Amino acid sequence: MAITTEFVLSSPALPLVSITERLQPNEIECVHALCLQSDVRMFIVQIDPDDDVAEAELAALDEIDETTVLGETSEKAVYKLVVDVDESISAAFDPERFDGAPIKPTTITPEGWHERKVFTDFEAFTEFRTSCENHGISFDLLSMTPDPSQSENLSQDELTDRQREALTIAVSRGYYEDPRQVTAEELAEELGISQPSLSSLLRRGERQLISSSLGSQVQLNTITR
Structure with a gap:
């Protein structure tokens, strides 16, 4: 049975936390394909234009190899960033180990990553959590919700x-x-x-x-x- 989870990941090795630590924004939104394919290095980042983050400031961060301005939406400036991802992060999110996928953009703050993911079942979620913890990533579960299509059966308990x-x-x-x-x-x-x-x-x-x-x-x- 599929489950939807919400959690916070914390580790100095998590990509792009440095943007919120060293530059103006308190948080940014990020879309990535970790958990879906191996060796992901491209991240699509959305930043509030009022935070006045310049392309040059992003490019100057050690972990960012390439910076491309994609444009602006009605509310966000959008960047494509090629990031030097730590090996421990790639291993922790290895898609060969579990079936899970993000259902909302990741919110990145100085404290870490706030994510919502759907997993095929509880075992897949447990494998992901264990993988994170084994690679030095703190895992704080905020909520866990079963597939709504199963709610009728679940209510019978x-x-x-x-x-x-x-x-x-x-x-x-x-x-x-x-x-x-x-x-x-x-x-x-x-x-x-x-x-x-x-x-x-x-x-x-x-x-x-x-x-x-x-x-x-x-x-x-x-x-x-």
Whole structure:
């Protein structure tokens, strides 16, 4: 089942963060093909004209090899940049390892990359997250949404919103992996609840998911035994 994710990546090696660190704009928008093909070096960047970023200033940045002004839209100045991409970034985004694609331009700030991507399934997302972390890229998941076409089936699990939130965060943080990538204490702190409350919330959510998956037969067997 496809999932849509929103997250922030942080690493000194991420391309074009230097524009927001050294020049005027607090953020820029960028379209790239990382995750879609190997050895990507071309980035289409949109910058607010009010930020007064000159072509020469972009070309002077160490990581940028070529700068071409493509023109202006009603709101943005558009540049084509050929960038010297760090090997760790190319390896982390290697499209041979997972199926995922951006669904909105990347927003780049001094803190890193804010991205929205769709993945073919949760396993593909997990592989991408692991790949980033293995190559020194901090990964902060903001949201995860299932394919809307599956919403009717998903609603049948009868999870509460809080149970779904807790289970989603637990899975995304690696709580159910072996070995666990996060502790119950850390999850509880992230959700703003006590550890016993977290354990109860996960346990009730897990039971509901199991009951929904197995159907009424499990309930009948429980009653008759």
